[in-house]
Amino acid sequence: MVEFSDLLSAVGEFCLYQKLLVLLLSLPLLLNPFQMVGQVFMVVDVPHYCNTDWIRAVGPNLTEEEQLNLTLPRNADGEYEQCSMYSPVDWDLDSIVAYGLNTTEKCSNGWVYPTAQQPSLLTEFDLVCDREDLGDISQSVFMAGLLIGSIIFGPLSDRIGRRPVLLISMLGQTLFGLAIAFLPNFTVYIVFRCIMATAVSGILITTLPLATEWVDVSHRPMAVLITHCFLALGQLVLAGLSYGIRNWRLLQIAGTAPMFALFFYFWVLPESSRWLVTKGKIEEAKKYLKKAASVNKRTIPPELLDQLKCEVQTKSGSILDLLRKKHLLKVTVIMSCAWFMDSLVYYGLSLNVTGFGLDIYLTQLAFGVVELPGRIICIYLLKWFGRKKTQAVLLLLAGLMCLIIVGLPEELFPTIVRQSGVGLCSMAARVAGIIAPLILLLEQYHHAIPMATYGSATMLGGLLCFLLPETSKVELTDDTVTDKSQKRSTLHTLSKTESEEKGINSEKNI
Known part of the structure; x- marks a missing residue:
């Protein structure tokens, strides 16, 4: 029976076809940072104070400064209070001027934003004072949408394939992302953002397996981290877009509409041949393998394809397999913790610019x-030191840096449940994303609490990573039977290498 790695060797392990595929999978990620944290630039705090136009009924000729002096209290710094005002009275203007107003209350008629500026979420929906926390709550609801997407699209991708899930997710992100720009109500805005987040999650958790299942062991880190580099480039795109476009509705359109240009994916995006083989769809898998070989200017030996016909369909897996099998349960728990800790600090910092x-x-x-350089360096760190040590040390370093301020997951799951495993870890990451904005609210009790939380959590995640098995230079597993499959793949690779070396030595002797 032919090994899938043998087919990849015949097709070309990381040639033109795989490079084009990685590029295709990376392009949607350029807009991902905008959807994830772009709201931060729509709710930038600006000067504001209570609307006190009530006094205009008795003093229509008052200047703006006179109106504010009569109706707004001042704080200890001599500035107008932003969230309180003097209670309206039925006096005439002379009495108000003579005796002044003493009783204060919260803003009862909205707010005024004196600085001339483009409309933002903050000014249009009054996300100030008692409504200030709605911005962070909205971000947590978005992260809840990512969690829902992980629950839905992880198992769905293992069931119906990576390609349809990615296409559906791209369509959902585009349609709901554009609709958000035209919403008149902040509550509806939160709901639409949550729905869009489920689609964003589908894109995030589908690109990883589809990229890795088409390349060989040695090029897996590069394939994954190239897509991650586009996430870093997306951070730069976000900075440029948000700086150049201050109107939040136009910014939302600019950060979403380019996805329309990627709808040609419907015709060019391939399915994972490895996944097709595990589902018994041999002929369809052959079609994609032949197409890949053609693009790479390679020819697959007919005997390899004939052996692929004899491939027995792997028993379907489910998310429960990750919990029933001891070796997978260990990986799932540790990876979920690592993703949780990583996302907690990443989004905690990203949302606190x-x-x-x-x-x-x-x-x-x-x-x-x-x-950007951090992700590029990771390509070499993974090659030199392996996945487990690199991930553990970097998490520890991130946590240490956070604590000093106060005073990446790889493929470890079998093909039949790989998307479910990534989805489960992604669920943990999304829970962290939900919590991260709320932790920022604890700053009101002490400024060090958020950063101390992020640092401690990340260091704990780093320590847990040392318990993971190493997957560097190990073939992807296709079933959930035992964890020895990875060992067998390693032995197979070593035996193959030794055989090749013996052949070369024999040729030299001849």
């Missing part, structure tokens, strides 16, 4: 500039 004391657009640009 306003809290670094610098220009928020410059801070966002710095995030992208730092991420």
Whole structure:
């Protein structure tokens, strides 16, 4: 029976076809950072104070400064209070001027934003004072949508395939992303963002398996991290878009509409041949393999394809297999914790660009500039030190850095449940995403609480990663029977290498 790695060798392990596929899978990720954290630039805090037009009924000729002096209290710094005003009275203007107003209350007639500026979520929906937390709550609801997407699209992709899930997700992100730009109500805005987030999640958890299942062991880290580099480039795109477009509705359109240009994927995006083989769809798998070989200017030996006909369909897997099998349960729990800790600190920092004391657009640009070389370096770190050590040490380092301020998952799951495994880990990451904006609210009790939480959680995730099995230079497993399949694949690879070396030595002797 032919090994799938033998077919990949015949097709070309990381040639033109795979490079084009990785590029196709990377392009949607350019817009992903906008959907994830773009709202931060739509709710930037601006000066505001209570609307006190009630006094105009008795003093229509008052200047703006006179109106504010009479109707707004001042804080300890001598600035007008932003969230309180003097209670309206039925006095005439002379009495108000003579005796002044003393009783205060919360803003009862909306707010005024004196600075001339483009409409933002904050100014259009009054996300200030008692409504200020709605921005963070909205972001948590978005992350809940990502969680729902992980629950739905992870198992669905293992059942119906990676290609249809990715196409459906791209369509959903585009349609709901554009609809958001035309919504008149913040509650409806939150609902539509949550629905769009499910589609965003589908894109995120589908690109990883589809990229890795078409390449060989040695090129897996590169395939994954190239797609991740496009996420870093997306951070730079976000900084440029948000700086150049201050109107939140136009910004939403600009950050979503380019996805329309990718609808040609319907005709060119392939399915995972490895997944097709596990589902017994041998003829369809052969079709994609032949197409890949043609693009790579290779020829698959007929005997290999004939042996593929004899491939016995792998028993279908489910998310329960990840919990029933001891070796998979260990991986699932640890990876879920790692994804949780990683996402907690990543989104906690990304959603707090306003809290670094610098220009928020410059801070966002710095995030992208730092991420890009960081992801590229990871390609080499994974090759030199393996996945387990690299992930563990980097999580520990991230946690340590967060604590100093206060004072990446790889493929470990079998093909038949790979998307379910990634989806389950993604669920953990989305729970962290839901919690991350809420942790920022704890800053009101002490400024160090959020960063201390992020740092401690990340260091714990890093320590847990040392318990994971190493998957560097190990073939992807296709079933859930035992964890020895990885060992067998490793032995197969080593035996193959030894045989080739013996053949070369024999030729030299001849």
